[in-house]
Amino acid sequence: MPRNISAANQAALEARVLVARDFLWIVARNRSTGAPVPDGMWSDVGNVSASVIDPDTGATVTRNWFGAGTLVAIDDIPLVSNLSAQTVNIRLSQIHDHVQQLVREYDCRQARVEIYRGLFNPDTRKMVAPAECRFVGFVDKIDIRTPSENEDGAVTMTCASHTQEMFRANTETRSHETQILRATNDNFYRDAATTTSWKIFWGSKQGSVPTQKKRKKFLGIF
Template identity: 35%
Template sequence: MKIYDEAFAASLSAARDGSICPAWFVWAVGRDRDTGDDAPIGLWSGDEDITLSVEQPDGSSVSRTYIGGCNLAVPNGIPYVADLTDNPVTVTLSQIADAAQQLVRGSDVRLAYTEIHATTWTGGGLTSAPQLQWVGIVDEAPISTPSAGSDGSISLTIRSEIMHQLTATNPAKSSDSHQKRRLSTDGFCTYAGSIEARKVQWYKK
């Protein structure tokens, strides 16, 4: 069970009688297109850059800088279910923001490791330190090029890495060549091809 910061939990409970203003923080680790090195970048839904401490999945804390002014939003929120349903999270960004351009054009974000944190605004300030909400990988990052007079956007589809692995189809075949790719001395499937083709009824002479 996830235990949230008391101030954050109180702001969520009070939203039923008043209102709520969420603050989203996205940390994505893409790959540099030239070197292949990790290219992490933090973006958030505020207007100014901010440096703060956030919780990592292992429970430790790390100080990060998140870039603002990119019109970041999580329009559908984060769905929580009690089964193995794969429900991706959608994060939208301004198409013309420099930080968004750096993320999707300056680096390769395919399967980029991503963390999403959230808290709320109260009285012009953050209610609490951002709380970890989602850990996943970027599955899609289409860039919508607008027509004249229209608005464009960047939409990141972030899937749970665990659910992606649980629902993925294994393309590996049970063959001698595949086994030897894993270990050259593995002879478990040496005769798999010939045995598969045999029609012998083993109980008969």
């Protein structure tokens, strides 16, 4: 699938004068208050302030990014033209205090993840244009491996793309309590919790009310 890039980035690519750097933006949560805790890291040394293209609004925003070896590696991000959910592994430094604070002090489960790619001019050491977003998703799993002596440790985040939200089932659509939140007089699911135990008599047969298999939902609404 083709990718749209800015004219400045296109010119730098054609001139073969650029250095690529990755930017990782994670919005974790405070374990006590639940408040969002945004954090930015990039694949170079030193702390920088760099501009990126917001994937939600398309506007240019400037954020602070922490360096010094925190972001070790990011898997290749597949480009697909379908609705399948993609996964990307992100490897962070296990011994860095900044990473330790992020994954242990804050809650990163289902944290929003944004990955950007910035192209730098090696002569000016500046980005030729705001970094483009390459991936938006959520942290699906975190593996914190504490090494033994002479072994390597790492913090690996497995992230799933935001496409997975299209296939998330809504478990509340079949409850009476949820139904009356939409309309107070809607009693369609009033007896949904007890119908499985009802006894019926039809001729010589008796027993519980048979139930149909739950149909697979699309977008969690059918």
